[in-house]
Amino acid sequence: MITIPYLTALTTYFSYGLLFAFGQFRDFFRKIFDWWHASNLQGYAPICLGLEDFYVRRLYLRIQDCFGRPISSAPDAWFDVVERYSNDNNKTMKRTDKINRCLNLGSYNYLGFAASDEYCTPRVIDSLNRFSASTCSTRVDGGTTTVHKELEECVANFVGKPAAIVFGMGYVTNSAVLPVLMGKGGLIISDSLNHNSIVNGARGSGATIRVFQHNTPSHLEKVLREQIAEGQPRTHRPWKKIIVVVEGIYSMEGELCKLPEIVAICKKYKAYVYLDEAHSIGAVGKTGRGVCELLGVDTADVDIMMGTFTKSFGSFGGYIAGSKELIQYLKHTCPAHLYATSISPPAARQIISAIKVILGEDGSSRGAQKLARIRENSNFFRSELQKMGFEVLGDNDSPVMPIMLYNPAKIPAFSRGCLKQNIAVVTVAFPGTPLLLARARICISAAHTKEDLLKALEVISEVGDMVGIKYFPAEPKKLEQGKDTIKLE
Ligand SMILES: Cc1ncc(COP(=O)(O)O)c(C=O)c1O
Ligand SMILES: *[C@@H]1O[C@H](CO)[C@@H](O)[C@H](O)[C@H]1NC(C)=O
Numbered sequence: 256m257i258t259i260p261y262l263t264a265l266t267t268y269f270s271y272g273l274l275f276a277f278g279q280f281r282d283f284f285r286k287i288f289d290w291w292h293a294s295n296l297q298g299y300a301p302i303c304l305g306l307e308d309f310y311v312r313r314l315y316l317r318i319q320d321c322f323g324r325p326i327s328s329a330p331d332a333w334f335d336v337v338e339r340y341s342n343d344n345n346k347t348m349k350r351t352d353k354i355n356r357c358l359n360l361g362s363y364n365y366l367g368f369a370a371s372d373e374y375c376t377p378r379v380i381d382s383l384n385r386f387s388a389s390t391c392s393t394r395v396d397g398g399t400t401t402v403h404k405e406l407e408e409c410v411a412n413f414v415g416k417p418a419a420i421v422f423g424m425g426y427v428t429n430s431a432v433l434p435v436l437m438g439k440g441g442l443i444i445s446d447s448l449n450h451n452s453i454v455n456g457a458r459g460s461g462a463t464i465r466v467f468q469h470n471t472p473s474h475l476e477k478v479l480r481e482q483i484a485e486g487q488p489r490t491h492r493p494w495k496k497i498i499v500v501v502e503g504i505y506s507m508e509g510e511l512c513k514l515p516e517i518v519a520i521c522k523k524y525k526a527y528v529y530l531d532e533a534h535s536i537g538a539v540g541k542t543g544r545g546v547c548e549l550l551g552v553d554t555a556d557v558d559i560m561m562g563t564f565t566k567s568f569g570s571f572g573g574y575i576a577g578s579k580e581l582i583q584y585l586k587h588t589c590p591a592h593l594y595a596t597s598i599s600p601p602a603a604r605q606i607i608s609a610i611k612v613i614l615g616e617d618g619s620s621r622g623a624q625k626l627a628r629i630r631e632n633s634n635f636f637r638s639e640l641q642k643m644g645f646e647v648l649g650d651n652d653s654p655v656m657p658i659m660l661y662n663p664a665k666i667p668a669f670s671r672g673c674l675k676q677n678i679a680v681v682t683v684a685f686p687g688t689p690l691l692l693a694r695a696r697i698c699i700s701a702a703h704t705k706e707d708l709l710k711a712l713e714v715i716s717e718v719g720d721m722v723g724i725k726y727f728p729a730e731p732k733k734l735e736q737g738k739d740t741i742k743l744e
Contacts, residue, residue, distance in 0.1 A: 259661065259691060260726060267661045267691050271314075274663065278313030310685075314663070320345050321670040321682055327354055330362035331370035332702040336679055357674065358707055360697045361681035365538040365654050366625045367702030368569030368609045374617045375569075375608035379601045386600035394586075398597035406603045407574075413610050414536065414544060414562065415554040416576035418583075422591050423598040425533055425563030428573030430456040431591035432561070433500075433529075435584075437462040440495040442482055444526070446470065448508060453500055453531060463488065469508075472516035475499065479524045497526040498559075503535030503546035507688060507696065509649020509656045511535075514546055518556045529559040537567025538654055543613045543626050549652065570605040572598040628701035629654055636699050636708055643716050644725035648694070657683075657694040658715075658724065665722050666693050672718035678711055 259267075315322075320339065328335040338353040362369060382402060392398035403421065411419035422428045433456030437443055441462035445453060448469045457464050465482060468474040479497070486493050499521050501512050514530070521528045532545045540548030545562070547554050554560065560576040575585060586592055613622040633654040640647045646659040660666055663684065670682045684693035699708075719725050 263661045263726070264691060267663070267693075270663050271690060274314055278309060281313070282309065316346050318345070318667040318670075320348060321667050324674075324679070325350060329370040330359055330364050332359060332364075332367070332700055332704070332707055333357065334359045334362075334679070336674070355674075355677060357677045357679040358703075358711055359679055360699075360711060361679055362700070363534065363566035363698055364569060364700045364702060365534075365567045365629055365698070366543070366569070366609070366613070367628075367700050368567065368605070368612075370569075370702065372569075372608075372612070374612050374619075374621075375605055378608045379605045382604035383601040388599055388601065390597045390600065392596065393594060394592050394597045400597075400600055400603075402600045402603045402607070403597060406598075406607055409607050409610055410574050411576055413614070414532075414560050414574075414576045415547070416560055416578070418579045418581075419574050419576040420582050420585050420589070420592065421564075421572055421574045421598055421603070423572050423595060425565050425573035426452040427591045427595065428561055428563070428575060429453045429531065430459065431589055431595075432559075432575055432585065433457055434460040435589045436460075436529075436559070437496065437498060440487055440492075442494045442497045444475065444478055444482070444497065444499045446501050446505075448505055449500060449502060450506065450531065450533070453502075457500070463494075470501075470505070470510060470513050472513050472520055475517060476520045476524075479520065479526060483524060497524070498529050499526050500529040500531070503530060503532040503562075504539070504653050504655060506534050506655060507657065507683060507694075509647075509653045509696075511539075511550070511650045511653055512546055514550050514552050514557075518552055522556065527558040528556070530557045530561065532560065532562035533573075534566055534655060536562040537609075537613060538629060539652055541626070543567070543622070564602070564606045568606045568609040570609065571602040572606070625701040629699065632701065632703050632708060633699045636697070636712070639708075639712050640697075640715070641727075643712070643719065644728040645715075645719060646724075646726045654699045656697045656699070658697065658719075659726065660693045660695055660722075660724055661691060663693060665724060668722045669695055669718055669724065672721060673714055676714045676718070678714045680715075 325337040326334055327337050333356055335354045336357045338351045338355060339348040340351060341348050368375060386400055386402065390398040390400060406421055407419045410421065411417060429452035437460040439461050443457045443460065443462045443464045445457055445464060445466050446469055447466045465478050467478045485491065499517065501517055503512050504510065518528055536545040537543045539545060542548065547557060558577060561573065563573045564570040611617050615622050630652060634651055637647055637651065637656050640656065640658065648657040648659065649655060660669055660682065666682045666684055670680060673680045680695050680697065682695045688694060
């Protein structure tokens with residue numbers, strides 16, 4: 256739950272109101288002056304309609320220099336950001352030849368596998384030479400290589416489930432698997448802040464969808480009880496199947512899932528648990544096995560374990576791990592397995608190699624060191640930001656930490672201010688977050704050194720003062736004579 260300072264909420268609404276009013280005003284005049292050009296639509300309805308087009312033109316384009324910055328190197332702790340300029344108030348951006356080496360606080364490179372690695376990279380290159388970049392085929396045709404078989408066994412073993420199936424994309428894993436598992440007569444109960452891939456998968460399934468308050472087990476139980484009592488719409492027959500979908504770490508909040516409580520409730524009401532570990536697998540837990548390991552939940556109690564390879568493993572794709580029966584069923588029915596080209600073999604080799612390093616099967620202790628580093632780095636950075644007075648969301652141990660900005664004017668000010676001093680940060684606003692809750696999202700990596708973090712903190716503190724986002728300044732404690740102080744003669 257975020258409590259917004261009253262004044263901040265007011266000024267934020269006011270800023271958006273002003274931007275909206277001016278935008279509408281300009282659109283109105285454009286319509287009047289351009290009305291005779293309208294005939295070139297030739298009877299077609301405009302292909303871009305409504306508020307989203309307005310939002311892009313009048314709000315997003317003003318600050319688009321803060322988004323989609325071209326990068327010309329691997330997303331390591333430091334990376335190369337290409338400098339851009341604009342001749343039309345940032346409506347269109349042009350690239351220069353200049354490159355700025357910036358500290359990368361935006362990539363999901365939690366374990367530092369995104370850059371060249373002494374163990375992984377030679378194996379990936381070898382696999383590229385042997386298998387090429389693509390299988391040019393679906394899994395059921397010619398697209399299952401020995402690497403794919405090895406990867407599925409490796410993933411099942413790593414996450415602690417009997418079997419696994421892999422897909423070429425994390426987003427597709429959610430959006431294509433949920434419609435296979437659920438359909439009409441089924442009930443999906445989804446956390447209110449679940450990722451868009453889950454939302455679209457749920458919508459595409461045709462099942463009834465109910466949302467529970469973000470990470471609130473008591474509300475989940477309330478929704479479950481109500482829905483079980485109600486049954487299916489109109490007919491009131493019992494639901495064919497109930498599935499509860501949650502994430503391990505919420506990527507915009509930095510929060511850990513209250514998994515033990517949620518699993519207990521699902522058991523009580525016989526609902527299946529679907530856990531998306533995109534941001535938690537590899538990143539948390541003593542041996543990197545995600546939130547189950549961190550929070551002490553038996554993986555046998557999580558029916559469908561989903562995750563992506565695009566964060567901690569520095570690769571591409573997604574997986575579902577579960578019972579042998581479930582995985583067999585998905586292999587026979589999931590369209591993303593039957594009709595989509597299989598995951599690239601070098602990407603698959605990268606995942607296998609990264610897991611081997613994490614488990615120490617490369618014969619070194621680098622994996623364990625990375626896991627210790629990501630935890631130390633994250634907890635250090637979070638506590639320092641909090642000490643400085645920033646409003647930081649999320650839990651300890653999570654490498655994702657949003658810093659609240661709120662006001663739309665503070666988004667470009669913070670982003671540009673940091674970039675000027677070679678710190679690259681990601682800012683997120685509506686529609687990625689609710690309108691009022693714009694934020695900068697820091698992702699910490701095991702690849703960051705202590706010096707990197709200290710530099711980042713120094714710059715962020717300075718820019719934070721300039722932009723005015725230290726919403727919780729640590730007040731110097733007022734000392735009361737006699738109560739808080741002792742007089743020494
Ligand atoms: C929770 C969650 N699920 C799924 C995805 C999609 O994964 P990918 O980016 O690998 O397609 C993401 C991506 O950020 C995510 O945060
Ligand atoms: C365009 O972006 C640059 C930074 O890239 C910024 O300094 C400038 O103020 C922006 N211009 C407008 C009109 O917003």
